[in-house]
Amino acid sequence: xxxxxxxxxxxxxxxxTTVRELGRVAIFSCHATLLIFTYPLKLRRIVEHxxxxxxxxxxxxxxxxxxxxxxxxLQGYYTLSKFGSEGLLGSAVALSLIRELGPVLTALMVTxxxxxxxxxxxxxxxxxxxxxxxxxxxxxPTKFLVAPRIAAAIISLPxxxxxxxxxxxxxGYISGVIMLGVNPGIFFSGIETSVGFNDIFGGLVKPxxxxxxxxxxxxxxxxxCNHLKPGVKGSEAVSLATTxxxxxxxxxxxxxxxILTAFLI
Amino acid sequence: MNEPYIQFKNVTKRFxxxxxxxxxxxxxxxxxxTTLIGRSGMGKSVIFKHIIGLLEADSGEIILDGRRLxxxxxxxRRKLKSRMGYLFQNLxxxxxxxxxxxxxxxxxxxxNLSENEIxxxxxxxxxxxxxxxxxxxxxxxxxxGMNKRVGLARALIMDPEIVLFDEPTTGLDPxxxxxxxxxxxxxxxxxxxxxxxxxxxxxxxxxxxxxILMLDNGKILVDNPPDELEKITNPIVTEFIQxxxxxxxxxxxxxxxxxxxxxxEETVNQMTTHCKFSLxxxxxxxxxxxxxxxxxxxxxxxxxxxxxxxxxxxxxxxxNSRYSDDMLVTLLPDAGxxxxxxxxNKFSASIKKCPDLPPQGYKPMQYSVSAGVAEEKRCGTIxxxxxxxxxxxxxxxEFTLNSN
Numbered sequence: 001x002x003x004x005x006x007x008x009x010x011x012x013x014x015x016x017t018t019v020r021e022l023g024r025v026a027i028f029s030c031h032a033t034l035l036i037f038t039y040p041l042k043l044r045r046i047v048e049h050x051x052x053x054x055x056x057x058x059x060x061x062x063x064x065x066x067x068x069x070x071x072x073x074l075q076g077y078y079t080l081s082k083f084g085s086e087g088l089l090g091s092a093v094a095l096s097l098i099r100e101l102g103p104v105l106t107a108l109m110v111t112x113x114x115x116x117x118x119x120x121x122x123x124x125x126x127x128x129x130x131x132x133x134x135x136x137x138x139x140x141p142t143k144f145l146v147a148p149r150i151a152a153a154i155i156s157l158p159x160x161x162x163x164x165x166x167x168x169x170x171x172g173y174i175s176g177v178i179m180l181g182v183n184p185g186i187f188f189s190g191i192e193t194s195v196g197f198n199d200i201f202g203g204l205v206k207p208x209x210x211x212x213x214x215x216x217x218x219x220x221x222x223x224x225c226n227h228l229k230p231g232v233k234g235s236e237a238v239s240l241a242t243t244x245x246x247x248x249x250x251x252x253x254x255x256x257x258x259i260l261t262a263f264l265i
Numbered sequence: 266m267n268e269p270y271i272q273f274k275n276v277t278k279r280f281x282x283x284x285x286x287x288x289x290x291x292x293x294x295x296x297x298x299t300t301l302i303g304r305s306g307m308g309k310s311v312i313f314k315h316i317i318g319l320l321e322a323d324s325g326e327i328i329l330d331g332r333r334l335x336x337x338x339x340x341x342r343r344k345l346k347s348r349m350g351y352l353f354q355n356l357x358x359x360x361x362x363x364x365x366x367x368x369x370x371x372x373x374x375x376x377n378l379s380e381n382e383i384x385x386x387x388x389x390x391x392x393x394x395x396x397x398x399x400x401x402x403x404x405x406x407x408x409x410g411m412n413k414r415v416g417l418a419r420a421l422i423m424d425p426e427i428v429l430f431d432e433p434t435t436g437l438d439p440x441x442x443x444x445x446x447x448x449x450x451x452x453x454x455x456x457x458x459x460x461x462x463x464x465x466x467x468x469x470x471x472x473x474x475x476x477i478l479m480l481d482n483g484k485i486l487v488d489n490p491p492d493e494l495e496k497i498t499n500p501i502v503t504e505f506i507q508x509x510x511x512x513x514x515x516x517x518x519x520x521x522x523x524x525x526x527x528x529x530e531e532t533v534n535q536m537t538t539h540c541k542f543s544l545x546x547x548x549x550x551x552x553x554x555x556x557x558x559x560x561x562x563x564x565x566x567x568x569x570x571x572x573x574x575x576x577x578x579x580x581x582x583x584x585n586s587r588y589s590d591d592m593l594v595t596l597l598p599d600a601g602x603x604x605x606x607x608x609x610n611k612f613s614a615s616i617k618k619c620p621d622l623p624p625q626g627y628k629p630m631q632y633s634v635s636a637g638v639a640e641e642k643r644c645g646t647i648x649x650x651x652x653x654x655x656x657x658x659x660x661x662x663e664f665t666l667n668s669n
Contacts, residue, residue: 121361133357136317137371137423138347144374 028223029216032146045148046155053114053149053215054156058163064109065102065164069171072096076172077180089182090190093172094165098195098203100257102165103157107210107253110153110160111246115218118149119245122222123238131223146223150215157211158204165203202264209260213252221245269328270295270427270459271316276325278311285311287483288325293476298453298460300470302487303480304505309463310354312480313429316461317351318342347375350425354432354463356416358404365391365400368418375423390418394448395562409436417445421452428453430462434469439515440569442466444561446473447590451556467510468523472589479505495523514587516565517572525586525594529647532598543605543640544647545579546654547571547593547661550633558630559623559666567632568593570619578612594651602640609636609661618664633663 076092125131134141176182225241269292278286285308293299301309314320327334358367372383391397394414399407434442450473453460464470471491479487486502512524532542556564575585584596597605637654
């Protein structure tokens with residue numbers, strides 16, 4: 001009986017904590033998003049973060065895309081060749097990338113590169129009282145630190161996804177056409193006939209949500225690093241904020257991907 | 266009586282079980298310098314964080330400029346913050362920004378000044394604090410002392426009404442420590458802001474303070490002007506002050522105000538053996554203008570040079586001291602007024618100007634040194650003995666400062 005009580009209690013407390021935390025993240029993110037549009041608009045800071053989140057992620061996203069596309073070309077070729085349908089390789093690669101793999105893998109790569117850095121950066125600012133310093137200077141820390149990052153992530157993710165899709169298709173072309181001998185005309189005509197507006201639209205809407213999630217959660221975890229776990233302060237708190245934000249964002253991206261796909265299909 | 270600008274009324278603050286502020290009440294007067302002293306970890310920074318609004322009291326009231334902080338709406342509270350400057354204990358400089366950008370940040374974010382105006386204002390502060398060469402460096406690339414001055418520049422850049430200094434001189438060398446105290450005092454007089462300083466630099470900080478508050482175990486043990494500090498008999502207070510107080514002025518190497526007062530008292534008590542003794546007062550004129558135009562560090566170098574000359578040219582039996590920011594006092598045991606005057610005349614003939622060159626690009630400036638002598642006639646305190654000398658001060662040297 002005691003065991004049941006304690007288990008239920010534990011579960012209940014965990015649920016309450018999770019729901020409370022979700023509420024806090026929601027309020028924090030919505031507040032920061034609204035601040036993007038309040039005067040004075042901080043376009044320069046948004047551009048700075050676009051460079052960091054967007055431009056600096058191009059290489060890692062392209063590399064991931066290229067090899068993902070190559071693997072898809074390789075796997076797709078051997079699977080389709082069993083049914084004598086190698087001609088469908090182009091559409092298989094393109095659709096997989098544009099609808100699912102492009103948005104999700106781009107989001108995961110940006111989480112690993114930029115999300116972790118955002119959480120660590122803001123966390124370090126929190127423990128060294130830089131955020132308090134902003135507050136004492138009457139500079140709203142949420143507008144100064146969080147809003148431009150959210151705006152930059154929302155803007156850059158669709159572009160990075162588009163790059164991922166293009167480079168991924170090129171990778172599929174290399175492995176399927178150049179290495180395995182699929183006819184290039186058939187490869188590209190397959191893409192042209194199978195990929196529709198809805199596929200591209202769906203593939204570029206998802207990154208908007210993913211960008212919002214990546215920036216919001218990494219900023220939130222960094223901003224509140226001193227309160228993430230009782231007794232964990234200082235550099236340990238920054239480290240916890242960084243790793244936990246990457247894990248949480250990765251899981252949320254996958255869950256959100258399913259939900260969005262269900263709506264967009 | 267000056268109207269209190271900030272009032273703490275029965276304020277209590279706990280962190281879990283620990284009562285950091287225990288029903289404390291005190292006033293901070295408008296346009297004055299109040300210094301908070303006390304052992305580390307006693308909650309001095311917590312008081313600052315209450316004033317700035319980073320922490321809220323568990324009970325009691327904090328009244329700022331006649332308004333209860335708890336009644337002020339969020340938006341108005343932000344406006345209130347823009348009237349404050351805060352020098353953090355660990356400085357809290359933005360490590361991803363250059364020194365220039367750190368100081369310019371409040372101007373860029375909170376004013377409509379053009380980039381040229383911002384540049385002019387920031388460079389002016391950087392020059393006054395003699396850190397202009399660091400403008401394009403990052404906080405991690407310069408020394409702790411320089412970072413301290415960057416923090417100071419940032420706290421003062423918006424010309425705030427209240428400035429909170431959390432240990433502003435920790436880690437600085439004696440010249441810069443004195444320069445910072447001098448700068449706080451000078452800026453406070455110039456802009457009439459209300460300054461609150463947390464400091465352990467006793468007695469140096471007492472020279473510039475109008476009021477001392479001592480916090481211990483959550484209670485205010487001292488709420489007096491600095492002159493009254495010695496009259497306090499509470500053993501915790503005396504033990505603390507004796508523990509941190511020095512009798513030597515670090516920068517000049519001379520005795521400080523307290524040491525010379527003690528020596529004076531001792532000499533007066535020995536008047537049966539010493540039938541007479543005199544004192545000479547030296548005052549550096551126009552120090553405020555030098556501080557303002559050539560920088561506070563240069564002002565301190567002039568005082569240091571003057572102190573060195575006094576030590577070099579006056580007889581070694583003299584007791585030389587730095588009495589205040591711009592005043593040096595020498596006690597001559599066994600010397601009557603004629604002897605003291607002779608001593609002063611010899612000194613006047615040999616006095617030289619400060620060999621340090623002022624920073625480049627400044628117009629030539631003049632400064633002078635005045636001096637006066639007096640003979641002790643058993644009138645009691647050193648202040649009384651100094652009065653006739655102060656009344657008859659004569660210029661003993663006038664110097665022009667050129668940067669080349």
